[in-house]
Amino acid sequence: MKITLSQYAGFCDGVKRAYEMVAALDMEHVKRPVFILGTLVHNPSVNEKIEAKGIEKIEGEKFFAARSSEIGTIIITAHGTGPDVYAHAEKIGAEVVDATCPKVIKVQRLAKIYRKRGYRIVIVGDRGHKEVRGIDDWGGGGAVIISDENDLKSMKFDPEEKIAVLAQTTQNEDFFRSVGAYLKEKYSAVEILATTCHTTHERQIEIRKLAGENGAVLVIGSDTSANSKRLFEIAREINPRTYFVESADDIKNIDLAGMESVAVTAGASTPEWIIEEVVKCLAGDI
Ligand code: SF4
Structure with missing residues (x-):
């Protein structure tokens, strides 16, 4: 079976930048406690890594109820946030790590x-x-x-x-x-x-092409990821044998017997290591 991996699969520039900013945070020197406003990306394994670093997730309501000293640093994710968040951070003296995509x-x-x-x-x-x-x-x-x-x-x-x-x-x-x-x-x-954004534009053009050229399409992403679901919808309109998977485990439930070619793409918040596992699983290496 021929496997074609999308050249755009996985983290887009904005998510990559946000992830690298968070990964590079020196927890010894940053003002504690450190919170992230919502999820950095819609991917459980990435979020577990962030938690392991000592960064806690906080939702808007709780953030706005927080007083001085309850929040040392607040991280804004690539999706961005409203001006009230910056104003509240300033009011309570919290540092802001702004990973909003430009x-x-x-x-x-x-x-x-x-x-x-x-x-x-x-x-x-x-x-x-x-x-x-x-x-x-x-x-x-x-x-x-x-x-x-x-x-x-x-x-x-x-x-x-x-x-x-x-x-x-x-x-x-x-x-x-x-x-x-x-x-x-x-x-x-x-x-x-x-x-x-340009990344979205390129991904959507490419997935239309791949969906028409291949027997089946796999879209890897989280079911809470808007851009992954969008890729899935676009591909499925062209190729009914389009499947949404979160990880290599999901491949077991898909019947690809006799399939000559499969295209694989992934949403902008899907980490590389998950894409690699899915491709290896398809190729029979796992
Ligand atoms: S706008 Fe969104 S999809 Fe585009 S690079 Fe930024 S975070 Fe990624």
């Missing part, structure tokens, strides 16, 4: 700028996703979130309103384009700000 920062800043210019902010992304919530907060809150066709069709704006449409960085580009086209047709002052 591409996410760009979207946050655009939301802020366009809101100031009087635009209604529309974010095409997963409702409730950390990155989307952060972008919304930078835009002053109250953005309209479009997660699917139903959201799109139920949208109603004032015909005179200025609308700025932003994308969550890992958004399906086809869907983003269709939202932009729909809004432009119905309203007169619509600004489309194509903020899906």
Whole structure:
């Protein structure tokens, strides 16, 4: 069986940078206790490593309730967060290790700028996703979130309103384009700000090609990873024999008997060691 591994499988630049920043933290010299706001990546094995380092996960509510000295250092993940977090950290005297991906920062800043210019902010992304919530907060809150066709069709704006449409960085580009086209047709002052990141763009183009060229596709990722699920959905539309796996263990449940070729890709938060294990397992080396 021929196995083709995607050239983009695994950590994207933003996640890699965040992971390296956390891995390089010198726990002897950093202000303790150290917390991370939410999960660094949607991957249990990476998160266990972070915990073993002595970094504890904290969710927003608890962070905002924390007083001075309860938090020494707070780590912001690649998905970013809203301005209130920085303000609260300053108020309680906590150090900030900011691992927000620069591409996410760009979207946050655009939301802020366009809101100031009087635009209604529309974010095409997963409702409730950390990155989307952060972008919304930078835009002053109250953005309209479009997660699917139903959201799109139920949208109603004032015909005179200025609308700025932003994308969550890992958004399906086809869907983003269709939202932009729909809004432009119905309203007169619509600004489309194509903020899906280059990595996402390349991955989505490549997975379409691989799904068409191979008998089956394996997408490795966590079921809480938005970009992994997106890759899965795109591949499955083209190739019904697309499977979502979290680790090499899941391969046992997939029947690939007689399959001549399999393409393997992975979400932006999937560590290299898991990808290697899956490929080895497919090749029969494990
Ligand atoms: S997917 Fe793109 S925007 Fe998101 S963390 Fe990775 S590099 Fe940054």
